Amino acid sequence: MKIRFADFPALGDDRGHLVAVEGGNHIPFEIKRVYFVYDTKKGVIRGNHAHKKLQQVVFCVTGSCHFLLDDGINKKEVLLDNPNKGLFLDPMIWHEMYDFSESAVLVVFASEHYDEQDYIRNYDDFLKVVNT
Numbered sequence: 001m002k003i004r005f006a007d008f009p010a011l012g013d014d015r016g017h018l019v020a021v022e023g024g025n026h027i028p029f030e031i032k033r034v035y036f037v038y039d040t041k042k043g044v045i046r047g048n049h050a051h052k053k054l055q056q057v058v059f060c061v062t063g064s065c066h067f068l069l070d071d072g073i074n075k076k077e078v079l080l081d082n083p084n085k086g087l088f089l090d091p092m093i094w095h096e097m098y099d100f101s102e103s104a105v106l107v108v109f110a111s112e113h114y115d116e117q118d119y120i121r122n123y124d125d126f127l128k129v130v131n132t
């Protein structure tokens, strides 16, 4: 499994930093939805699902958060702790987010509107789909 990042130059100046994200350019799809994950309680594991078609790029804009990515064969852990770095969450990758720092805020750019039918929330179902 290849972990893909979208890297951004740190724009800005002596006043501070700025990151600009452009759909169809840095993000290789039309952005149809943006959502934020914040105020995550200690010990919580989010995610625990895969998407059938949805493409996403996730940023940890403040604080840090760990990701487990699993393609059904290999598992990889990724630490996101830099607002310059977008992590691609491709379709059919089981993902879990954990060890959120107290201030962690995730900003996620998604290729589709929310659709519960696009989720696979059961790990055994996920393994069945990737193995066929």
Ligand code: TYD
Pocket (backbone or CB within 6 Å): 033, 035, 037, 045, 046, 047, 048, 049, 114
């Ligand atoms: P979910 O995707 O399960 O969260 P996570 O993977 O981070 O644990 O979403 C949690 C709830 O929020 C669920 O009831 C669906 C709802 N939701 C929306 O209504 N719109 C959205 O864009 C997202 C991401 C979730």
